[in-house]
Amino acid sequence: MLILANNPNQNHLLAALPTEEFERxxxxxxxxxxxxxxxxxxxxEQLQHAYFPTTCIVSLHYVMESGASAETAGVxxxxxxxxxxxxxxxxxxxxxxxQTAGHAYRLERRLLKQEFDRAGxxxxxxxxxxxxxxxxxxxxxxxxxxxxxxxxxxxxxLLTLDRLPTNELIMTQELVASMLGVRREGITEAAGNLQRExxxxxRRGHISVLSRSGLEAHTCECxxxxxxEMNRLLSDVQxxxxx
Amino acid sequence: MLILANNPNQNHLLAALPTEEFERxxxxxxxxxxxxxxxxxxxxEQLQHAYFPTTCIVSLHYVMESGASAETAGVxxxxxxxxxxxxxxxxxxxxxxxQTAGHAYRLERRLLKQEFDRAGxxxxxxxxxxxxxxxxxxxxxxxxxxxxxxxxxxxxxLLTLDRLPTNELIMTQELVASMLGVRREGITEAAGNLQRExxxxxRRGHISVLSRSGLEAHTCECxxxxxxEMNRLLSDVQxxxxx
DNA sequence: GCCATTCTGTGCGATAGCGCACAGAGCGCA
DNA sequence: TGCGCTCTGTGCGCTATCGCACAGAATGGC
Numbered sequence: 001m002l003i004l005a006n007n008p009n010q011n012h013l014l015a016a017l018p019t020e021e022f023e024r025x026x027x028x029x030x031x032x033x034x035x036x037x038x039x040x041x042x043x044x045e046q047l048q049h050a051y052f053p054t055t056c057i058v059s060l061h062y063v064m065e066s067g068a069s070a071e072t073a074g075v076x077x078x079x080x081x082x083x084x085x086x087x088x089x090x091x092x093x094x095x096x097x098x099q100t101a102g103h104a105y106r107l108e109r110r111l112l113k114q115e116f117d118r119a120g121x122x123x124x125x126x127x128x129x130x131x132x133x134x135x136x137x138x139x140x141x142x143x144x145x146x147x148x149x150x151x152x153x154x155x156x157x158l159l160t161l162d163r164l165p166t167n168e169l170i171m172t173q174e175l176v177a178s179m180l181g182v183r184r185e186g187i188t189e190a191a192g193n194l195q196r197e198x199x200x201x202x203r204r205g206h207i208s209v210l211s212r213s214g215l216e217a218h219t220c221e222c223x224x225x226x227x228x229e230m231n232r233l234l235s236d237v238q239x240x241x242x243x
Numbered sequence: 244m245l246i247l248a249n250n251p252n253q254n255h256l257l258a259a260l261p262t263e264e265f266e267r268x269x270x271x272x273x274x275x276x277x278x279x280x281x282x283x284x285x286x287x288e289q290l291q292h293a294y295f296p297t298t299c300i301v302s303l304h305y306v307m308e309s310g311a312s313a314e315t316a317g318v319x320x321x322x323x324x325x326x327x328x329x330x331x332x333x334x335x336x337x338x339x340x341x342q343t344a345g346h347a348y349r350l351e352r353r354l355l356k357q358e359f360d361r362a363g364x365x366x367x368x369x370x371x372x373x374x375x376x377x378x379x380x381x382x383x384x385x386x387x388x389x390x391x392x393x394x395x396x397x398x399x400x401l402l403t404l405d406r407l408p409t410n411e412l413i414m415t416q417e418l419v420a421s422m423l424g425v426r427r428e429g430i431t432e433a434a435g436n437l438q439r440e441x442x443x444x445x446r447r448g449h450i451s452v453l454s455r456s457g458l459e460a461h462t463c464e465c466x467x468x469x470x471x472e473m474n475r476l477l478s479d480v481q482x483x484x485x486x
Numbered sequence: 487g488c489c490a491t492t493c494t495g496t497g498c499g500a501t502a503g504c505g506c507a508c509a510g511a512g513c514g515c516a
Numbered sequence: 517t518g519c520g521c522t523c524t525g526t527g528c529g530c531t532a533t534c535g536c537a538c539a540g541a542a543t544g545g546c
Contacts, residue, residue, distance in 0.1 A: 064464065089472075089475070093378055134326075137384060141380060149503075174523075181385070183504060185526085203512080204523055229332075417492090426534060428495085429533065431494060431496085434494095446542080448493075
């Protein structure tokens, strides 16, 4: 069995570029290791690079004056971190932090903007992806308002799992709590319930999902909406042959 | 004193277009009255028009299976309703409803897309505006998670007020509650407190703001963040002389 | 000017989630 | 192998918000 080396095509957006566009960017894509907790940008800080995750997951979240925080969306190999670079704002009020360690390819801001302005496939993909991101934000917002911690945990686990090759997350309950913006004890309780039901299994810093369907049955509608929109918006993507 | 007739320049985005771009669109802009409660589009419905509000306010909100709902962002004369038309998705999972009666100019979807694809000022404005919209969504999400009903009410009143020429909202508590996704009684209580403090005054279906600064002092940081980002992203806009 | 309708005020018990405190367990490192 | 740190489990009182029920007030239409 072949262990795949790092490859830009592990990122869906890059993989969907036509050869010509891809080759213009390829030489400038820089593979970077993403350690957990690394902050890609702070609020109102001029971004220097966009990141195309391959094996890592990045959390877009907002930290309040009080120190409390909440995730508004996650980005994995389906997307890009740094949409404000091509949307025109260059900065955002939220920050981006690595939630699951792995790798990403980064691209200098000027080059991204340049290629975006050619109004080719990359532009089309990035705009569609941004809309999918807005759907995620919408659902996070609604979910925060109306759903229980347990439902939100299920949603979050499923979304995270969809971005990973394994069924195991390296993640403490404390960290999950800060993503969802709830108490750590709330996660202990909710995770305990899910474990008792046999849907997950966890130990110190590791969460394994045993039954996706169990989680799907326990979560709210929000997960399905996000998933569906993500598929719809990025489904007509043609992948290059990457032989 | 002159009563201003309806005019596309009352919408900031339209007012910021250079003459050439504006004139290409002007003939196709259709003034439409917007009655309160009118649904501009339902979830997953193909949008036919984009709307540029002049005197109305439109609420983007999500209605859940249970019937519960929550606003994720509002759009007034600073923006456009229907960003998914140029972002590429054409539909969204949320709906758009008129929250304050007034007028808007609408533009056929094909024409909007056409002008957007010219990659001129309109494109730049729309993308920046969309980023501001994302900031609104982010703050709504965080606010839902961490702030009290009273703080959220203050935020919502201020944001709404900023889009109106008067200091009076035509709005029942029931309606405000459905925007914030809370109980009507919660609004009664919060509004009662604000009235007792002398910041607002209300009667059946009308809310007058007496002291902006009072509300600003009672609201959370979310209001200022949204306001600041909106200004930043749309501040370098040059308005045409509209003589 | 009256009536029906809609909106607002209030009270009540129920409950989800919070904040804090502390105990115990697991893991990594020496 | 053992120590110490970090993570997880649990208990307890507190608060904000919910859900429901109903009364009273305001308004618009006739």
